[in-house]
Amino acid sequence: PLKPNQVGQVILYGVPIVSLVIDNNERLCLAQISNTLLKNYSYNEIHNRRVALGITCVQCTPVQLEILRRAGAMPISSRRCGMITKREAERLCKSFLGENMPPKLPDNFAFDVTHECAWGCRGNFIPARYNSSRAKCIKCSFCNMYFSPNKFIFHSHRTPDAKYTQPDAANFNSWRRHLKLSDKHPADELVYAWEDVKAMFNGGSRKRALPSA
Structure with a gap:
């Protein structure tokens, strides 16, 4: 008893x-x-x-x-x-x-990410800093300033080989679509961890996308 x-x-x-x-x-x-x-x-x-x-x-x-x-x-x-x-x-x-915990990543870990909105940009997404949907957790590789994911996709640098892509301004949460891992052939673990991080603060249920073959 x-x-x-x-x-x-x-x-x-x-x-x-x-x-x-x-x-x-x-x-x-x-x-x-x-x-x-x-x-x-x-x-x-x-x-x-x-x-x-x-x-x-x-x-x-x-x-x-x-x-x-x-x-x-x-x-x-x-x-x-x-x-x-x-x-x-x-x-x-x-x-x-969800059924699984937030990904266990090394303390100083960062995802190398890229987007192609406007002139495009590349940066380091630091999961340890991502503690709210508006957290400034992405450090731009060009100017070293920090941005939230929503703001980062509207931040770009015109590099010599950049081509201009019209940004999709209508969709506030569209960063999850536009922000990609810079590595074209990432390891499965990295893809899973990235999917898990993107699922945070997303309101809905987490859907783990299978890496496209």
């Missing part, structure tokens, strides 16, 4: 999350999930998704909060903490992460 305020640990998507028994239910600390598994998403995104999924947060008592702090689930400064069931935590994470 579960003892009230019993501390445990649940592995969610490979990450250990502290659990606490509240009203005969094992509940997980939403803040800890937000700071680990969902750290690429804003507080508002997580809150809105939780509400949309009909997940209710149970607030901790001061005693429970202290237990969670000691267990390392919460920073000492936290004044409150919402708890959700394991099933709810799985649903919430799955709605953001």
Whole structure:
């Protein structure tokens, strides 16, 4: 039988999350999930998704909060903490992460990317900097300035061999169509990682495109 305020640990998507028994239910600390598994998403995104999924947060008592702090689930400064069931935590994470986690890439990894809008451009897409849809995560290879993906496809340099292509200005999220890996024959792992990164902050479900043969 579960003892009230019993501390445990649940592995969610490979990450250990502290659990606490509240009203005969094992509940997980939403803040800890937000700071680990969902750290690429804003507080508002997580809150809105939780509400949309009909997940209710149970607030901790001061005693429970202290237990969670000691267990390392919460920073000492936290004044409150919402708890959700394991099933709810799985649903919430799955709605953001899909069946698979964001790609595990080396810390300093960057995709070498190219677009052909207007005069075209080439840059380094740095996944570690891509923490919101408007994050300036692409460093232009010509001028070393940083751009968000949406802005980068409207940024170009006229190189001697560049040809002009009319930009597709109508489609706000069209960067996913226009931004390509510079390597014409990338390894499958690279293609998968790129598809996964493009699926982030895309609102819809992630569709993993198979590399065209």
